[in-house]
Amino acid sequence: MPLFEYSKWDGSQNFQPQSAEDAFDQISEYLLQYGDQVLRGMDRVDDPDSQDLLDKIEQAGLIEQDGEGKWQVTPKGMRRIQNRALDDLFQSMHRDAAGKHDSSHKGDGSLRLDDSRPYVYGDPLANLNLHETLKNAIARQRGGLPIRLQTDDFVVHDTEFQTRCATIVLIDMSGSMARYGKYATTKKVALALQGLVRAKYPQDALQFVGFYSFANKLTEKGLINSAPKPVSIYDSRVHLRIDLDNLPKRVPEHFTNIDAGLRLARSLLTRQGAPNKQIIVITDGEPTAHVEGREVVLIYPPSEKTARATLAEARRCAAAGIRVSSFALIEDYYYHGLVNFVEEMARAAHGVAAYCAADDLGKLVLDSFVGGRRTRRTVN
Numbered sequence: 001m002p003l004f005e006y007s008k009w010d011g012s013q014n015f016q017p018q019s020a021e022d023a024f025d026q027i028s029e030y031l032l033q034y035g036d037q038v039l040r041g042m043d044r045v046d047d048p049d050s051q052d053l054l055d056k057i058e059q060a061g062l063i064e065q066d067g068e069g070k071w072q073v074t075p076k077g078m079r080r081i082q083n084r085a086l087d088d089l090f091q092s093m094h095r096d097a098a099g100k101h102d103s104s105h106k107g108d109g110s111l112r113l114d115d116s117r118p119y120v121y122g123d124p125l126a127n128l129n130l131h132e133t134l135k136n137a138i139a140r141q142r143g144g145l146p147i148r149l150q151t152d153d154f155v156v157h158d159t160e161f162q163t164r165c166a167t168i169v170l171i172d173m174s175g176s177m178a179r180y181g182k183y184a185t186t187k188k189v190a191l192a193l194q195g196l197v198r199a200k201y202p203q204d205a206l207q208f209v210g211f212y213s214f215a216n217k218l219t220e221k222g223l224i225n226s227a228p229k230p231v232s233i234y235d236s237r238v239h240l241r242i243d244l245d246n247l248p249k250r251v252p253e254h255f256t257n258i259d260a261g262l263r264l265a266r267s268l269l270t271r272q273g274a275p276n277k278q279i280i281v282i283t284d285g286e287p288t289a290h291v292e293g294r295e296v297v298l299i300y301p302p303s304e305k306t307a308r309a310t311l312a313e314a315r316r317c318a319a320a321g322i323r324v325s326s327f328a329l330i331e332d333y334y335y336h337g338l339v340n341f342v343e344e345m346a347r348a349a350h351g352v353a354a355y356c357a358a359d360d361l362g363k364l365v366l367d368s369f370v371g372g373r374r375t376r377r378t379v380n
Contacts, residue, residue, distance in 0.1 A: 020060035021080075023053055028081045031073070032184040032191075035227030042071040073224055081224065082195030089192040089362045119154030127156040166205040166272035167369060168265040169193065171223075172283040173212040175231035175254030180331040183228050185358040186282050189365050190223060196366075205272055211261030213242070213253045213289050213298060217268065229253040238300040245294055255298045257289035258345075259310040262324075266317050277322045280368060282361070284329040286341045307341060314349040324349035325368045329358055 030038045042063075045051055054071070057063050062077035073081070116129045132155040137147050169190055177183040190208055197206045208218040212229045216222075231254045242251055258281065269277045286302035290309035299306050317324050326342040339355050346353035354364050 018053070020053075020056040020062065024057050024060070024062045024077060024080065025084065027057075028073075028077075028084070029184075031081070031224055032187045033181065033227075036225035037227065039071045039073075039225065043069070072221070078220060078224065079195070079198075082191045082198070085188045085192040086195040086199075089189065089366060116155045116157055119151065119156050129155045129157050164203045164205075164274040165201070165276040165278065166207075166269055166274035167193075167278050167280065168207045168209055168268055169365075170215075170258070170261040170265055170279060170281045170283075171208060171210050171218070171226075172256060172285070173210040173226065173228050174256040174283075174285060174288075175229055176285050177329075178228040178230075180358065182284055182329050182331060182358050185361055186329075187223065187226070189282075189362045192362065193365070193369060194220065194223075196369075205274060207268060209261050209264050209268070211257050211264075213251060213255040213257055213296060215257060215260035215264045217264065235300075238298055240298040241292075242296040242298065243294065244296060252298060255289040255300070256283065256285045256287050257291070257296065258283060258287045259290040259306070259313050260296065262310070262313040262317055263291060266313070266320060266322060269322055270320065277320075278368075279317060279322055279324045280365060281324065281326045281342075281345075282329070282365070283326070283342075284331065284338070286337045302337060302341075307344070311344060311348040314345045314351075318349040318351070322349075324351035326351065326353045327361060327364060327368075328353070328355040329361065330355050331357060 027038065027042075042054060045054060054063070058065075061074055062080065063071055064074050066072055116132055119128075133149065133153050134147060136153040136155065137149050140150070140153060141148065171186055171190060173183070177186070193206060197204050208223050210216055210218050210222075210226055218226060232250075232252045238252075240252070242248070261281070262279065265279045269279070287306045287310045288300050288302050289296055289298045290306045291297075292309070297306070314324055324345065326345050328338050328342045330338070342353040342355065345351070352368060354368075356364055
């Protein structure tokens with residue numbers, strides 16, 4: 001797995017070996033697209049130069065080998081990937097595009113404002129504006145020492161509530177997401193959100209769920225290692241029932257089960273105590289799978305039955321007080337049905353629908369995450 005940098009040689013340059021950080025950044029780009037296939041390839045490296053490079057990256061603390069000798073990204077490496085993804089995202093946006101989840105309510109909150117007000121019994125003294133308080137006391141007693149404080153002298157900093165928000169991002173892992181770099185872009189946006197929450201919104205909760213024929217919660221490591229499910233059947237028409245209590249050895253995993261993703265997300269969010277809860281759905285196709293009791297039903301071409309089941313779950317999310325935002329990636333030649341479906345889901349969940357190219361996804365998702373409604377198409 002040799003990594004090279006090429007430039008025109010004019011005889012004056014000194015050879016500069018590639019840094020461990022630059023090499024790791026290149027590896028991380030492949031991780032975004034292909035997931036843990038890249039790490040498995042690193043396990044098979046036998047070229048001395050490539051092994052030396054891996055050793056350098058390991059010494060930099062960006063990758064490490066587990067107990068079985070398999071390569072994995074370290075927490076330091078994960079933070080580097082997240083921060084680079086966040087930097088790339090902000091470079092494509094206006095400086096003021098993102099803000100905090102502020103509310104209009106004043107009170108004992110976490111954000112101290114420049115404004116001050118007279119002390120009211122019960123206000124935390126940690127918010128005392130000492131400078132203004134002393135000025136009041138000096139003015140009242142017309143100078144002189146010692147300064148004797150009275151209750152009427154006290155001034156406190158006003159504060160503003162910072163709204164806590166629990167967010168789950170539903171990531172389409174179906175087979176079609178492998179085309180046009182859609183999955184790599186989606187992962188990059190997800191990693192940028194992780195970096196943003198860690199740096200700016202530590203009071204928030206952010207989780208990821210991958211949906212395909214089924215749905216699973218993705219850990220931080222699982223997210224970076226994930227990849228779209230490979231297409232395993234090519235029949236023009238499919239109608240299969242999968243018993244969840246007696247799974248067959250081989251199950252086609254490349255279908256699009258938004259219903260299962262919403263169900264799992266709703267279940268996870270009901271355990272969160274945050275006052276605001278939201279689901280962000282990123283998909284490139286109409287649903288082709290849904291849940292019936294203890295069975296998963298796979299249907300292709302997309303059916304009205306699957307759409308109804310998925311919309312019913314979207315309504316349950318809305319009834320639970322969960323905001324649902326849907327983002328449809330439009331890159332292919334046939335997307336009329338997808339556009340109609342995300343609009344129907346927005347109506348069912350009283351949420352937001354947007355359709356965009358992958359290059360526009362980051363700004364739209366970030367705007368939705370911070371509470372903005374600046375999407376290309378809003379459905380009431």
